[in-house]
Amino acid sequence: MPSEPTTAPDERPVDTVEADDGDDAAAETDGGHETELQAHTIRLELVDEPGQLLAALKPIADNGANLLSIFHERGSLTPRGRIPVEVDIECPPDRFEGILDDLRSRGVNVIQADAEEYGDEVTVVLVGHLVDTDLSDTLKNIQDCSGASVADIDLSAPAGAGSEAHSSARLRLRARAGETASVVETIRAVAAEKDIDVIAPLEGRR
Amino acid sequence: MKLGVLGAGAVGRSVATLAPEYGHEVTALADSSAAVVDAGGVDVDAALARKDAGDPLGDAEPGDALAGEYDALVEATPTTLGDAEPGFSHVRAALERDRHVVLANKGPVAERYAEVRELEADSAGEVYFEATVGGAIPVCATVDDLGAKHVSAVRGVLNGTANFVLSRMAAEGLDYDHVLAEAQDLGVAEADPSFDVEGTDAALKCVILANVLREADCDSLDELREVEVTLADAEVEGIRDIPGSALELAAEDGRTVRLVGEATRDGVNVGPRLVPENGTLSVTGTRNIVEIDHEYAGELAISGRGAGGEETASAVLADVARLE
Structure with missing residues (x-):
């Protein structure tokens, strides 16, 4: 325009x-x-x-x-x-x-x-009772606390909600350059509150 | 060199059997209940045949082997946590007699590293422990050759059982319980696999490496005592709770999950990590891999068999060669 x-x-x-x-x-x-x-x-x-x-x-x-x-x-x-x-x-x-x-x-x-604002990306997989513990709330908390933005998410809950079996979600997050390690730390802390495990890349690697 | 071998499990018996090929003589061989001791050389095959038939290895007590005549004691009894006994006492007894010690048992160097070094300092004997980390892979020797001072991190896939389970889950889309049962049938996993799948075994190996790295910065045993690491200091997470769906999601993104242990001067961290599907760390099956970050050499990787009697015995015998 x-x-x-x-x-x-x-x-x-x-x-x-x-x-x-x-x-x-x-x-x-x-x-x-x-x-x-x-x-x-x-x-x-x-x-x-x-x-x-x-x-x-x-x-x-x-x-x-x-x-x-x-x-x-x-x-x-x-x-x-x-x-x-x-x-x-x-x-x-x-x-x-x-x-x-x-x-x-x-x-x-x-x-x-701000092309530079989110200069890095990091992918993590969450494992736990993701649906039953309110996944959108989890994502919101992750965004609010880490300052990273969730770029996309893939959820796999083969046993469906309410099941004893764990579901998994792959998150791709955009983080500020050089901050992926602290973003992963924050995600771990937020996830731990809901007993969700985080599978992350090695520190310093995306 | 005359070897006293404590432990007649997969590693101990392989060391005893292969020793002559490397120019050594076994003068004592013991398991937890009996021993065979002969300063002129033990007939290893006969002793192991007795054990396989359900009889004692020999007429002697296990303690006689420890007190026997040898240049180096090969400590290959099962790894124990906490006080690392009886392995630690075996190390002490040999060093107090000014004999060398080669460890395949992780306990003493994972749980009481500084004490082992103190005993060594007061002894004419030396202690080597290549076989405690990564089976046949020469991790400690490489770190030593490169200069531990210049190594910032050692990381890798250090448990074959966990790696077998994860790589089968990823390749076949199977769940943990299914693959574990299969691994147990194949003899890849123990009946009680917790030591492997909960990350304890990988953590012990990383603790040993963290001790090696920290030791490089110490000028005295007092300093080493201050900074030594034990299993209790390690952050450890296992693979038991990983569903097949997590591996599928990782695979869709060109990644996979491996139980990765990392030792740095900051400490030890073991847990499932996302790694590129075709990356260095994504070895498959029971294979292990170790990556070393070096100040000048950059990143080095060595891959190989991380367990097995003969494989681990090759590392023990490489240590024995260092003593000659």
Whole structure:
């Protein structure tokens, strides 16, 4: 969808934009808070008009993210004749989606958000009374606790629910680069609460 | 070299039988109830024939074999946990007499590693234990040759029974109980298979390897005593609860499940792991494999028969050769 022309840019420098929300503690970066910051890469495409870049950066500042770097390729154009921009930011984990929503609502075309966020994959097999112990709850707990996302699942319960026999499920999870070992640890802990065994790859291997 | 052989099970009898071929002489052979002792050389075949006929090996007491004349004691009695007795006392008795000890019994080096090393330090005798890990596979010798200091991890499939069960389950789509019964019929699994399928046997082997790795960083026996590992320190999970469906799901994804043990300086971990179906660790049947991670050499793998009388005896006799 082509992006709408954006409204006139805020003339103030980007680093002072957040002063607008100075009284809104929720929108501040951690600055002494204990929230962990996460790095993200966002690729945008901008219409070649003055003020576009600044407009695109405002949602980042408004949501309390730190701008780490901007790669603005003014010389090259995307297939749609726009200018590709890559922005590296860091922000508390729960702010990232808000930033993307704001960007989109301002008509900024987000081409790719965080290809690196889930850089690794890990496959595990769960064994136990998976259906009777509420598999969707187990999956939710795994996602919530490990920060990994379940990419797909295959369940095999040949004896059916309610049977004494164990069922199995193969999960493929997307995890942040370098975090598969801790994701597996978390899955083991979550699964243990329901007496579910986890067959995982060797540490450090996918 | 004159060998005193304690234990006349599959390994002990193979060592005694093969010893002459390696240029050694058996001067004592004992099982748990009797012994045959002769400083001039025991007639091994005759003694084993007596045992097979249901008679004692010889007229002597088992203790006479321990006290007999030998250069190296081959300790091949069954592995015991906890205090590792009577194996540990056998090791002590031989070392106190300044004799060498070659272990096939895992107990003393898995449960009382530092004590064994202390006894060795006070003795003119040396202790080797290649046969305790991976049967015929030269794991300890390879780690030693490579320099244990530079080895960060040793991992592998170290139990043939568990591997037979898992690979049959995967290949035939059969359930655990079915394959186990088959393994018992074939003599691959014991009547009580718990030692193998619960991961204890693999864990003992990994504990021994973890001790070897940690020992490489120690400058004194005191330090070794501080860092030694025993079975109680190992995290162990067996294969008993794995349903056929888990292996099917793994196979659909190009993987399979193997009981993998891993020894690092951090400790010992044994449990079912997902491995690539065509990867190094997915050996089939009773075959074992060991992977060594080395600082400079990278990853090395040695595969072979991890159990069996003659196979394990070959490792015992390789150790005896190191003593010459």
